Amino acid sequence: MSKDLVLFDFDGTLTTKDTLLDFTQFSLGKGRFVKGMLRLLPSMTGLKLGLIPNWKAKEEYLSHFFGGISLEQFIALGKEYGEKRIPQLIREKALSSxxxxxxxxxxxxxxxxxxxxxIEHWAEKYDIKVLGTQLDVLEGRITGKIDGKNCYGPEKVKRIQENIQLSDFENIYAYGDSSGDKEMLQLATQCFYKYF
Structure with missing residues (x-):
């Protein structure tokens, strides 16, 4: 077994842009995306001003764009996105690593x-496992709510500890690019901020 473990943030670290917004536009088209963003302007503004927590703004976003879509259809969109779009967004240096x-x-x-x-469809091609924000599903449909907590900040460390036996590894390398990765970077024996 390897004595090393690698932890990557995804959006902005491995990719050149945020994939939630990009996935939405890819799945629904530019017209519906722009129209939806205009309707979500109050909550997006509240998020930027720190008046609305990240998870709440995300739930409003997901509910608006994907609430009611079947899980089956959502998975199919994710697979297509991983096949066609993510390879265009991955940073060259990140892919090399x-x-x-x-x-x-x-x-x-x-x-x-x-x-x-x-993310998973793209990640599995490189033998990368994915821990992320789980979406609530009711009767086979996406509700737009988050199942559990948004995988951000301290929650990233919690997910890591729940899924990985860290004591099995001597060296933990973590890569991130934002304040939401701070706790994960602090967990590592070697951390890399905006490395790629």
Missing amino acids: IIDYRETGVPMYIVSASSPLW
Whole structure:
């Protein structure tokens, strides 16, 4: 077993942009995306001003764009997004590091505030496991609510500790690019901020 473990944030770290917004536009088209964003302007403004917590703004966003869509359809959209779009967004230096880690057999995890449902299809090609924000599903449909907590900040560390036996590893390498990755970076033996 490898003595090393690698933890990646996804949005902005491995990718050049936020994938929640990009996935929405990819799935629903630019027209519906722009129209929806105009309707969500009050909550987006509240988020930017710190008046609305991140998770609440995210639930309003998900409810508006994806509330009521079948889980089956959402998974299919995530698979298509992983196939066609994510490869265009991955930073070249990040992909090179991923390939190097994979060749040496180092276990890799993406720990993201985004849903694994649009990351996993791409990630599994590189043997990367995904921990992320779980979406609530009722009677086979996305409700737009978050199941549990938004995988952001301290919650990232909680997910890591719940899913990985950290004592099995001597070296933990973590990569992030924002304040939401701070706790995960502090967990590592070596951390890399905006490295790619």
